[in-house]
Amino acid sequence: MDESAIKLARMLADLAQQLNEKDSWERTLAEVVEAVQWAVDGCDGAGALLQRPKGEPEISACTADWVRLCDRAQVELGEGPTLDASTGHSVVRIPDMAHEPRWPRFAARAHGLGVGSMIALPMPSTVGLPCSLNVYGTRPRAFDATAEELALIFAAHASVALAGARVQETLEAAVASRQVIGEACGILMERHGITSRQAFDMLVRASQHMNVKLRRIAEAVVRTGRDPGDVVPRRDC
Incomplete structure (x- = not known):
């Protein structure tokens, strides 16, 4: 096993222990988005959006104000990759926010906030409700295949930890x-x-x-x- 693989294994082990020590799913989510920002190459900010039944999606965690504004824009506009990822259970990618045709109003708002690219990853087991982990980069095409795979691993860890936190609550x-x-x-x-x-x-x-x-x-x-x-x-x- 090479040094990078050992480093990743240690990082995930540390994350698993930290998540296990959190006493609520809100704190668990906050820990996850912080970990994603420093661990995933190209990530300049991360957030989580929770879909509650019979209500608007809510921003459950974020690493910066501009991330919160990006997530809030999706809620206000009723469009965006996060809403599709959390309900469709598939990864949604925006390689270049300046040239994104699927969600034009959201893309214009996010680009104006300095976002160049984005990945939205579903966390379907989160407290029994659809949730998306949102990974933002300020550069276009900020995420390669390795970065996306690592973000997926974080999302999987988070889903398990959040389910455990919810059971405890x-x-x-x-x-x-x-x-x-x-x-x-x-x-x-x-x-x-x-x-x-x-x-x-x-x-x-x-x-x-x-x-x-x-x-x-x-x-x-x-x-x-x-x-x-x-x-x-x-x-x-």
Whole structure:
């Protein structure tokens, strides 16, 4: 194995360890885009755009303000390689932003911001939602085949790390929900002299009547000390 291959292996091992230590998928994404910028030849900036259901895509991480402006331009204009990559699950390349015919409005905006070329890479497993890793160069044709392959490796590592981070967050949320529901049941059991099942049923009935998540009802009971039917819970965003 030559020295460059050993260096790459060490770099990816370090990245995997760093991603494993992040405690949220947002921080994981931030770590990925920073790593891509310094590791991929020709990359002068990187970002990630997340596609949420029933909502506009959101910029989840970026390495510079001009990267954020480029990603935001795609959202505002409703066109661009990132949107195609995140939903089409294929790499999208713009070798020369000044002569890009597929997304003319975005290309003009990005070129005006100093972008010469771009690669958009899908990360389909990201927190269960489509996401794209965007790699920008200030020069036309800034990325050769090796740079693109390395960016693909980063995207694959990021997908795995982000899925793990999402699972951890989901488990932590489930534990927190169970705890607050248990506390609310305890309050109702002591006040009314009822069983845990009866207390839980009170929470469920209030949740169904108000069309509010059970966890929110329980939080309101714990916060106010009032019965489920008398609380005004904080609704989900």
